[in-house]
Amino acid sequence: MRATALLLALLSGAAPATAGTVVSDVVSDVSVTIYRDPGRREGAMNHAWPGGYALISETRTLRIPAGESVIRFVGVADGMLPETAIVSGLPSGVREKNRDARLISPAGLVDAYLKRRVTLQRTNRQTGQVREQDAIIQAGPNGGVLVQTDEGVEALGCSGLPERMLYDGVPDDLSARPTLSVLTTNDRAVEVTVQLSYLAQGFDWSASYVADMADGGATLGLFAWLTVANGGGQGFADASLQVVAGQPNRDRARRGPPTGPPPALHLQCWPMDITSTYPRWSLTPPPPAPPPPPPAPMMAMAEESIVVTAQRRTALMAAPVAISAEQEELGDLKLYRVPIRVTVAAKGQKQVAMLNQPSAKFARRYVASVSDGDEAPRPMALVLRAKNDKASGLGLPLPAGGVAVFEPVAGRNLLAGEDQLADRAIGEEVEIGLGDSPDVQWTLKRIGEDKRRQDWRISVTNARPVAVDAEFVVPYELADRPAGVERGKGGWLLKARVAANGTATLTYRVKLDR
Known part of the structure; x- marks a missing residue:
């Protein structure tokens, strides 16, 4: 009966309600607004461990009895920050808030029943008969579980035969899902619709750009996916989804979200035997338990992946996108709203079309810094540059994210390079690096020096069939x-036009501080 009661409680999704307790596990409406990892900037998003956060707003309908009641909001996000929770719509407001972090799990049950009596269901080593035996949990759940019976102290799971523990019930402080409890008082029974809003860690989002070269590399068809990640174990079905581009000012939480024991139960045994094999008077204190295993990283995301082949990319560029995130203003930030309801799955990712600029004008430039030059030939880096304005075929805020550039070769689109794009506002310069080019190489040689200056010469060779x-x-x-020199990012900028299959030479003088 005890095992059956526990199983029914687990399947019900919530601990049994007590007098004065209202369990709310049905959400009629939910909105999820995701903010980027504030420490990531333009770096790649960590899909397995999202470092951003989300503002979650839920609508729930409750029947609250007269008197003092504890309302349990079941199914909040794992990384909820309880100090940020706001509950509106209660007639008498909220007197107290508690985040219930202890979840029902094998390790959670052992932790809740520590120093308490349980029933062991085990197989007799001599007869093979299955029997039940009273026991007290003395240690656990980290580093192994020690139980004490009338036969002595043993490590659970070390007899080599099937063993399991039966519990009288689910403790009141264990929940099947993350729960927020609030205390309120009403002078009469009411049915109300409340709004629960809070910040939660473990979310992130990024833009993922796909660019197809055209017109010999003079233009790019630029398409972007909006990729969101939920690293927690709680999903949000049929949600209104928004993401915010920019860096709102937010202080780091002084502590992480409350956590209970790890869900997995790790049993440890002595190398050779069990302690009850020996007479009780020979028992010595057990050796120190080994340190608990490091917490397992978040499970690999069950990705809602979208594989973009060359044919599908071409179709995306040519055809209008049916569903695309819509840009709105949020003060000095940008908000992108998904126009349809979506499911933000637990430990999952989702992609929605974000922008489609089919003919953006980019200039090809080969760049190098002379601070690390050499007389031996070295390849120059190829970058694509454009001004983010309508004249260049852009003119939209471009959130940070990864970009993959493809170039047509013999009728096939091949990967030409990948880069990370930083946040770019309208009017700023956009630069995409494609890596080193073996066709355009350069050398640097010192050709003169005196007390006040050094003379240097740069030689460039171009093996490409175009200038x-x-x-x-x-x-x-x-x-x-020299004529035409200008101040650029990182120093003075020297430019040269190199003919097809040709060479070019630049000279300059550096002032010496002596």
Whole structure:
């Protein structure tokens, strides 16, 4: 009977209600607004351990009796920050809030019944008969479980025969799902619709760009997915989904969300035997329990993956996108709203179309910094540059994210390079790095020096069948400024146009501080 009662409680999704307890486990409406990991900037999102957070707003309908009541909001996010929770709609407000972090699990039950009596169902080693035996849990759940019976002290699961523990019931402080409890008082029974809003850790989002070169690399068809990740074990079905681009000012939480014991039960045994094999007077204190295993990382996301083949990408660029996130203003931030209801699955990802700019004009540039030059030929880095304005075929805020660039070769689209794109506002320069090019190489040689200056020469070779534009960043103060030199990011910018299958030479003078 005890085992049956526990099983029914587990399947019901909530601990049995007590007098004065209202259990709310039905959500009629939910909104999820996800903010990026504030420490990530333009780096790649960690899908297995999202470092951002979300504002979650739920609508629930409750029947509250007269008098003092404990309302248990079952099914909140695992990473809920209880100090941020706001409950509106209760006639008398909230007197107290508690985040119930202890969840029903094998380890959670052992932890709740520590130093308490349970029933062991085990097989007799001599007869093979299954029998029940009273026991007291003396240690656990980390580093093994020690139980004491009338036969002595033993480590659970070390007899080599089937063993399991039966419990009288589910303790009141254990929940099947993460729960927020609030205390309220009413002078009469009422039915109310309340709004529960809170911040929760364990979410993140990123833009994922796919770019197809066209017109010999002069334009890009730029398409972006909005990718959201939920690292927690609680999903949100049929939710209104929004994401926020930018960095709102938010202090780090002084502590992480409350946690109970780990869900998995790790049993440890002595190498050779069990302690009850020996007479009680020979028992010595057991050796220190081994340290608990490190917490397992969040389970790999059950991704709702979207595989974009060359044919599908071409179709996406050519055809209008039926569903795309809509951009709105949120003060100085940008909010992207998904126009349909979606499910933000537990330990999952979701992708929604974000933007589609079919003909963005990008210039190809080959760049190098002369601070690490050499007389031996070195390849230059190829970058694609554009100004984020309507004249260039862009003119939209571009959130940070990864970008994969494909180039047509013999009728097939091949990967030309990948890069991380930083947040770019309208009017800013957009730059995508595609890696080093073996076709365009350069050398650096010192050709003169005196007490006040050094003379240097840059030689560039172009093995491509078309002319290329080369740029060199000089991070030193120039003694003389050649014609056309300008200040760039990181230093003075020297430019050269290199003919197809040709060479070019640049010279400059560096001022010495002596």
